[in-house]
Amino acid sequence: MTQLSNSSHWQILQVLAEGVLGVDHSGQVTFMNKAGLTMLGFDSEHEVIGKGVYELTHRPANYSSSNGTPNEVPGCAIINALESHHPIEDQDEFLWRADGTILPVCINAAPIFDEQGQVDNLIVAFQDRSSRHAIKQELILQKEALQLERRLFIGGPTVIFQWQMVPGWPITYVSPNVFSVLGYKPQDLIGGAVIYPQLVHPDDFERVSQEVEYHRSIGSEYFEHKPYRLLHADGSYRWVYDFTVIERRQTGSDYHSGYLVDITKHKETELALARSEHRYRPAQSVARFGIWEWDVETQSVYWDAETLRLLGYDAQEGILMDYSEFISRVHPDDRQALEDAVKSVFANPQQDSYTLQVRGQRPDGGWQWIESLGKVVEFSQTGNPKLFMGTVKSITKD
Template identity: 25%
Template structure:
């Protein structure tokens, strides 16, 4: 072979592989991009559903309060001329109680039909007060009065979310407010005024911040004009309330997205600036239209830069793997081309051999056949037989027609009874023809040959069977091939049995096992042979349905999707019902065309010890070696989870930090062994005294932390005092009593890990500075 030709082939190979690599990388990039965008779409949809649900729930609570107020009997009789002053006081006290209980209404007012305030309650920083009659004002020309007084009874008007204005000045500190109003009617159904609730919207803004805190992008709350009410860029919030400040908003910076929001109200849009997910909500609960001045818009924006960064993070390892794979592919193909050139001469010999085999195959298919007519008598005498009987069996036709030989004389005695039974059965079934089972005949040289015949039944006028007309074909060659196939199958079985790992060959259409090795039989069953129609899931999982789901994926389903080998981890059961973790590696088997999947071959590797070791290592990583409770790393993880869970469910918890007083003296005076026993005894006591739901961890040295879910502050104080007393009463060997100082606090809505730990640490510090052996709750 010439070197120049080989170089040209190699250069062409490099170009092809590089082109293939580029196309493959582009496909992987597109798939990764689709996956990342779909993940972000799903995350955004889940978050926006949660945000709108929480906002709706908050507004429904306001609706409930408002409808309750307008149905008060004293209020509906307030327009009667002789209404007693006591009825007014009852209304005032009732509304003060409601304001104090709800803690979300800055003002509760009743305006009469002329817009004059008749009753007004100011929240006054948590101390509701009744406004004196002389300070009541006329709101006759305020938009919220004119809008609400003309609404139907029982309906609710809501104002846009904006900043509260007092005496034509924006109130400081800023007080975001929504005004909810509904008309009040007397007993005759006549409108006598309206009730106005000034809702402190900071409640929903805080909830909005808390729920969206972990979002990948930006969570933004807009008004109906597209200006920001709440966004990561807080300097731009409420800009529309200050005419002198720059007027920025989604309607200015992202006009195409704003048009989609106005048109669709809810949906998703992706463009060159990133992914936008939006939804709209009407505080009054009414349907949303294009002229809804009080509607709120929730917008989630994932910038294009963030999407690209996530895509390339996922592609980092793929690029390395693809480069290594293409390099290996190039080397393998180069070696294959070299071997191909060397084997050209051998290929010519193989072609000649294939042609010879093909000729023999055609000769076999067109082989000789014998036609004979037999009487239905003892021995089946032959009335006629074709002349080619001599070529096949070496007998002259005269030997049969003269009666010297009957057909039974040439049938192997081992098959005579079965031959006769098939004739009797055909007569009973009244068939006209049938295909007989293969049997052996004896030729003139006493050699045995395999034949198979098609037999036609001949009957007389009375329906009695008189003759058989048989067409006999020599299938000796087929039987030899069948024996070879059986031998090959047995050889394959022996090869598979030699594999140490349990190995299965599975039909993808019905999950039935086509082949299993002894290792699989011994592991999963007590049988010596595979039962008929046994399925893979019945053998290894002891179940009646195929594997499915995230934790038990079906390898067949995965291969049908990808047409590639897969590896999954399953939980199997051995022949004694013991659970074992198995690494299942499945490889596809295609038909001759290489396109259609027909079977898969699975190998099972027992990784139970590895799984158990991972669990042990995880236990070691998160457990304090001395006390066998959570260490600081695991505590940080649990605290983070508890804060996240509290943000979603509004179920707050308490955090306790305790420190053994003067513990250094115990180690200095009695040694670290004694100090270790004191720590263990203290931990045993704490375990007995705290609840099962509480989480105990060693913070460091002689400091411990306790997370107490779903507890009130009074119960938290009682629990801390109980623990302090119990620790003080222990008499440690050689040491005696050892006291402890405690600091504790309840999680607040605005807390994060840092702020909560700082407050608990400050509480512990106060306990120590106040003389130790005491508890402080902040």
């Protein structure tokens, strides 16, 4: 086999897809192939020949040398290989480009020794790893996000479950915070000492089972259960919100994974409000007064069914509207008085209520005189009204 000439060597280097450069014993660049120049953003070899490799590829702020060797070379794989006389293989490194941006690379380097056994040159090959670095960074961010989500879930009222879709719904995983939410140890649920279907309230079990079968039959990937009750270890029941993902498998039984959120306090408040409304509705109907609510932040106004009936609407339920729609239902001649009353409360929060007589629009286009009492029941952190509530009653006015 004949030895390749220097010209042949150079031609081979020029067609390589990876960057190749040479460094002499003093740390100065002796050559760089076309791929290397392109990666680092140089137009020609003249821009790099004779330059200190550390100065060229790392740009240290404290760079100072008389012979091309930097005073400090922290983290420079090329200089470390030159000084240690040891080759490097597949080492990740960051090199500066000519425009000041940074290029992630993988470096391989091999020293070339002279007859006295001293390092004469160092041949360095480097590959662009921008895509790999970006993927690696994305994986790191995803891992951090998953760790954060896990901490948030496990530290709060949300319990993560996985169970197998076979009779008895055996649990294969449950997050540790199930003990603080439902009072059971994870190993009791996973080991089968506690059977999940037996925890579902008897009045809810049939509905929960039907929801599971329905979503499986229509091919749902995920679904939400209507709130249902689970038996706590102390004998009480907890209301939960259940979000489930169906994991269909080609072999073996399917799995359901999801999370439960303890919504007991919210549900109890909701039920208490419903009972309260049921109690006062007969008296409200006899006294002929309606109830309204205005959320200043969302600009939404709620009229209950009795308010609508006072205005002549055949209503069984209340309606939610935005503030502009609410104003449109007030007689044009009365709108300014209403706006002024509201503004006075905003201007003087200590005056947290008002009483006003205005005309509300009936479904036939006519107008009904009503008396509205409004009161601020919640203030924002800045002290401004946040939530108004009030009553409406029909009045006769000549």
